[in-house]
Amino acid sequence: xxxxxxxxxxxxxxxxxxxxxxxxxxxxxxxxxxxxxxxxxxxxxxxxxxxxxxxxxxxxxxxxxxxxxxxxxxxxxxxxxxxxxxxxxxxxxxxxxxxxxxxxxxxxxxxxxxxxxxxxxxxxxxxxxxxxxxxxxxxxxxxxxxxxxxxxxxxxxxxxxxxxxxxxxxxxxxxxxxxxxxxxxxxxxxxxxxxxxxxxxxxxxxxxxxxxxxxxxxxxxxxxxxxxxxxxxxxxxxxxxxxxxxxxxxxxxxxxxxxxxxxxxxxxxxxxxxxxxxxxxxxxxxxxxxxxxxxxxxxxxxxxxxxxxxxxxxxxxxxxxxxxxxxxxxxxxxxxxxxxxxxxxxxxxxxxxxxxxxxxxxxxxxxxxxxxxxxxxxxxxxxxxxxxxxxxxxxxxxxxxxxxxxxxxxxxxxxxxxxxxxxxxxxxxxxxx
Numbered sequence: 001x002x003x004x005x006x007x008x009x010x011x012x013x014x015x016x017x018x019x020x021x022x023x024x025x026x027x028x029x030x031x032x033x034x035x036x037x038x039x040x041x042x043x044x045x046x047x048x049x050x051x052x053x054x055x056x057x058x059x060x061x062x063x064x065x066x067x068x069x070x071x072x073x074x075x076x077x078x079x080x081x082x083x084x085x086x087x088x089x090x091x092x093x094x095x096x097x098x099x100x101x102x103x104x105x106x107x108x109x110x111x112x113x114x115x116x117x118x119x120x121x122x123x124x125x126x127x128x129x130x131x132x133x134x135x136x137x138x139x140x141x142x143x144x145x146x147x148x149x150x151x152x153x154x155x156x157x158x159x160x161x162x163x164x165x166x167x168x169x170x171x172x173x174x175x176x177x178x179x180x181x182x183x184x185x186x187x188x189x190x191x192x193x194x195x196x197x198x199x200x201x202x203x204x205x206x207x208x209x210x211x212x213x214x215x216x217x218x219x220x221x222x223x224x225x226x227x228x229x230x231x232x233x234x235x236x237x238x239x240x241x242x243x244x245x246x247x248x249x250x251x252x253x254x255x256x257x258x259x260x261x262x263x264x265x266x267x268x269x270x271x272x273x274x275x276x277x278x279x280x281x282x283x284x285x286x287x288x289x290x291x292x293x294x295x296x297x298x299x300x301x302x303x304x305x306x307x308x309x310x311x312x313x314x315x316x317x318x319x320x321x322x323x324x325x326x327x328x329x330x331x332x333x334x335x336x337x338x339x340x341x342x343x344x345x346x347x348x349x350x351x352x353x354x355x356x357x358x359x360x361x362x363x364x365x366x367x368x369x370x371x372x373x374x375x376x377x378x379x380x381x382x383x384x385x386x387x388x389x390x391x392x393x394x395x396x397x398x399x400x401x402x403x404x405x406x407x408x409x410x411x412x413x414x415x416x417x418x419x420x421x422x423x424x425x426x427x428x429x430x431x432x433x
Contacts, residue, residue: 001028001029002029002031004031004033004034005028005029005031008030008299008300011293011296012293015290015293016290018260019288019293021191021192021229022134022229024133024136026133026136027132027300030132030300030303030304031303032088032299032303033306041054057083057085063080064080065083066082066083074315077322081315081318082314082315082318085311086119086312086313086314088302088305088310089118089119090117090118090119090312091119091314091318094119094320094321095116095119095283096116099285105250106250106252108253109253112256112257113256113288113291113294114264114286114287114288115287115294115297115298117266117284118283118285118298118302119281119312119317120267120282120284120305120312121282122269122271122279122280122281122282123269123271125280125282126267126269126284127150127154127155127233127235128158129304130233131155131161132159133297134194134265135159135231136159136160136161138160139159139190139192139194140161140162140187140192140193140194141156141163141164141196142165142180142184142187142193142194142196143163143165144167144168144176144179144180145166146168146203146363146372146398147196148203148235155194164186166179166180166183167179168204168206169363169364174208174209174212175206175216177216177218177219181219181222184220184222185228187228188228191227191228191229192229193229194230194233195220196235197216198234198235198237199236199247199250199367200238200239200242202370203402204370204372205344205367205368205371206363207367207368208247210247212247213247213251213254214254217251217254217258221262227261228261230263231263231265232251232263232265233266234252234265234266234267236268237267237269237271238273238367238368238369240273240333241272241337241368241369244366244367245366246367250266252264252265252285252287256288257288257289260289263287265284265285265286266286266287269282269283270282276320279319279320280316281312281316281317340369343407343408343410344365344366344367344407346415350415350419356423358376359377359378359423359427360426361374361376362374368408369408370407371404371405371407372403373402373403373405375402377426378426378429379429380397380400381400383395384396386428387422391422392421393418395422403422405418405422
């Protein structure tokens with residue numbers, strides 16, 4: 001094992017042996033190289049007053065070399081903010097601004113100890129880094145039965161982790177905290193559980209209310225008190241899109257410093273929050289009482305970035321930073337939020353009209369991009385195909401009964417027609433049967 005990895009491991013073990021036990025074998029071996037090309041280039045940047053021949057970029061007349069055909073389209077930006085490599089951890093100013101935004105959006109974080117956000121190549125990359133650090137064969141990922149299918153690829157296929165699910169909703173249509181608790185306590189023999197919380201939930205668009213949120217935190221705390229080391233990941237991909245009767249903060253704040261056996265990891269980004277899907281800018285943040293431990297985890301996470309993508313794209317980081325600093329940012333984001341909320345409200349208005357009650361129920365939703373129908377009489381895949389082929393309506397079938405509808409991409413005035421067409425597809429399938 002490299003001496004730098006050994007040093008980081010020693011820091012983590014000294015600060016919190018439970019967190020050290022959470023690390024995968026790969027996580028234990030990771031480090032960020034402070035020797036070699038990177039360190040020598042950094043030294044030269046500060047001291048090479050004559051010529052700096054260390055970096056793998058091209059310079060022309062004191063500026064990063066670039067093509068006019070590209071720069072003409074991006075002339076509002078300085079070439080130095082576009083073309084050079086971004087640091088592996090991301091632009092320092094962007095990390096600072098995102099941390100400030102986190103504190104504004106999550107008042108529960110005030111007074112908590114958490115790391116400086118590290119820039120990732122959007123949310124999936126952040127989850128992948130987390131999996132590399134903490135997940136391996138023999139571990140269990142605990143997620144609700146309504147979940148994003150890519151979790152299986154990231155944690156099971158790539159890292160060999162077993163996936164355990166529990167029903168998302170209880171008998172009252174609320175978050176099933178008892179199911180979560182049972183799944184965590186079932187890992188007492190192994191001594192470790194990876195819990196992934198995704199709110200607003202993909203695919204159902206559900207976010208717990210404050211009381212449910214407290215029950216979730218208590219379930220994790222119960223596991224920790226029972227001797228289970230819990231890696232508590234909050235996938236906050238759809239954060240801020242809270243429309244009614246729900247938490248409006250990430251549970252990361254409540255989990256960050258809650259117990260020595262709990263490590264909170266926040267994975268979020270601008271992708272959905274700021275409507276910049278193609279920018280691919282996300283963040284990963286760790287929550288723990290020990291600053292030294294947090295710094296060591298940062299070094300390991302940055303080491304994974306260095307070993308995989310080297311660093312994230314610079315232009316999109318610059319664009320996002322510019323937006324976050326703009327005085328118009330908050331107003332413009334609110335305008336888009338209002339559009340999304342109106343679409344969600346329209347969906348509920350249409351579905352609550354009783355026009356379709358013979359065809360489906362719908363799962364509780366109050367946030368995010370999606371909602372799910374639970375078909376009563378027909379197969380979801382058959383309905384999906386008829387809706388697509390005959391009526392030109394695209395949906396996602398998730399199981400025999402569940403059909404996901406993304407209202408995020410449907411204009412408010414088109415929502416009622418869309419559900420009528422899905423209903424027509426249901427009736428067509430009923431006739432086939």
